[in-house]
Amino acid sequence: MTQLDGEIAARVPAMGDFAASVPAALSGFDSHVRAMRSGGWSRRFRRMLWILDSAIVVASAFLVPVVLHSYAFAANGMLPRAALQSSIVMAIWLCALSWSHSRDVRVLGVGAAEYRAVFNAGAASVGAAAVLFLLVQAESRSFVFLAIPFGTLALLAERWAARRWLTHRRSDGQFRSKVVVLGQRADVEYVTEQIVKKLGAVYHIVAAVMEDTDDVQSLQRGGNLVPVYNTVQEVPSIVQKFGADAVIVAGQLARGSGFIRELGWELERTNTELAVASSLTNVAGPRIRFRPVEGLPLMHVELPHFTGTRHVFKRVVDVVLACAAIVVLSPLLGVLAIAVRQDSPGPALFRQVRIGLHGAPFTMFKFRSMVVSAEQDLAALTQLNEGAGVLFKLRADPRITRIGKVLRRFSLDELPQLFNVVRGDMSLVGPRPPLPSEVANYDGFVHRRLFIKPGVTGLWQVNGRSDLNWEESVRLDLYYVENWSLAGDVMILWRTFRAVVAPNGAY
Known part of the structure; x- marks a missing residue:
């Protein structure tokens, strides 16, 4: 404006x-403002989502089971019964999408809350359909194991496309x-x-x-x-x-x-x-609970948990995904290793001591992106440091090799850290793994970054990397340490892929 x-x-x-x-004139404008808001962008966007959601739900609830079993249904005269079951599932599903606030203006185009609401609606529909069909002894496998999960994936894809469209329009100053x-x-x-x-x-x-x-x-x-x-x-x-x-x-x-x-x-x-x-800038929503006591609304901030079942599951996910990534990327890893060796004298891998969980040191692997004498040449470059806080960064670092510039720009030098994940030194998502010299200069509560395993990627990487100042880097890491969730990890991994394609602050 x-x-x-x-x-x-x-x-x-x-x-x-x-x-x-x-x-006093405010009341005279009430009707005008309400009319303006009711016809605003949010109402039009939500109406569009309702139409798209309904189309996907109808297609999933009717077409998937009916098409798959049409011959069997027709032969046994069960086609009307199948259509009735599809109608019931469709009604349950659409209600679940509304009850989960998946089209609430507060979640449209912001964060993972919208995706979570769509997923929760699908999970609730699976449970409700399974229980209902069990009670009436109806055929439900097509709905529970195929139609609703398939439709939920389609809904998530639709919401992603809608968010991309909304983001594009907002970049033009609209919506x-x-x-x-x-x-x-x-x-x-x-x-x-x-x-x-x-x-x-x-x-x-x-x-x-x-x-x-x-x-x-x-x-x-x-x-x-x-x-x-x-x-x-x-x-x-x-x-x-x-x-x-x-x-x-x-x-x-x-x-x-x-x-x-x-x-x-x-x-x-x-x-x-x-x-x-x-x-409470570093406290996320899942840790906040409002509990009214005798008319007094109290906001409880739950203690962060650094151990427990969630961390065990995080470890399982890390191992499975890291092993899968190593298998899929093994040809690329081999090509990059050969390219590093051919570009400059020295080994393909660079090994460096970093500080991990609870301050325990470990050897981190990276593709070598600098000359072999990089550590010895560091002292002569300290006066030119452009890094934040205790970090050393230099945009035009003369120690970086030709292939190293490409590796760093697209974060390919980080790929060998997948082996650190399998070994248990690191996690796929977590705070940035610090050097011993950096940890030695920590003050205040910065040591809380070491309460969980460092990550191959994290909030620091997807929010600007080296372009962040020291305070912002610490704030992001501490926020993640105290408020991490599996859903948040998935979003960070997705944003990492985007950051690799369009790198920012990588040098």
Whole structure:
């Protein structure tokens, strides 16, 4: 949105009670805003998803079992019964997709929540269909073992394609939610910066309201000039003026929680959502539980677990996938080894001591991308270090060989670490494996990175790698250590493939 000219049309003085400060003209715009929102992009996009979901569910529930068994059904006069069973499965499945909030505007195009909702709906449909058909003694194998799983895969593919389309449209400035950010100056600046950096294609910041300063007129964010206001009472008017879809409260407000509650009541009149940015920046949703006790809403943060069944299953998945990858990639590994040997004198593999789980050292394998004397030449290059924190990085490192530049650009030099995964030194996904010299310079809680095994890939690799500063690298690693999940690992592996195709920060 372009920068607004002038000030808010209606200025109303504060009257102590927040509700009394809401402009009287606000109610006159309610119907207009509701009509605008109801015909907005989210409703059209959700309608499109409903049509596509229904088509896939119908095709899976009707065509798969009926086509596979049409001759048997027809010979035994069971075709009407099969059609009835398909209709029941279709109804259960469509209801499950709605109950799992798979088309909720909060999950559309953001994170893995949408895929998880679709998968959960399919799993619930399998269970419900199996129990129902068992009770009525009906044939259900085609639905339980073929139709619903096949359809769930098709739904996931459809949602992926829809997300790609939505992302493309958002990159053109369309289909983005307009937000107003409210809070103290430091909190507003931080939250707006993070939105533009990480969710710029999802949210469009149309205005900011700072309650502790009056000397800031605008913020430069993502190439846009965001107007800044300092009169908190005018938040509903600002929302109305910009047609905002949501208000994000950044951190704690001087006016207290009562103000946030009353603000939420006022925003209800325009169907504007209220979101609060938690100060628990390194705590993920699965560890947060809201448990009201006698009307007091308590937010419980569960302790992270670094051992247990989930970690055992993670190890099993690591071994299976790493062994499969080694078998499939063995021709490529052989070609790369020969190329490294032919490019410069020295072995194909580079062995280096890294620090793993609980600070235990191990030997990490990589394809050699530098000259053999790289370790000895390091001292002469320390003055040119461009790395973050305790890391040493140099974009134009003279020690890198010709083939090494290609290997590093596409992360091919990391492939031998699959053998480290099989040996148990590393995991497929985890924090970056640090050098002993780096660990020696850790301070504070950075040692928590060593609470789980380092990974071949991780949040650090798919979020910019060497382009990240030290603080951001540590934050990403600590976030993963405390909040990892198998579903999150799958998403990181998928993003790794994308990062390899379009490398960023790899040098």
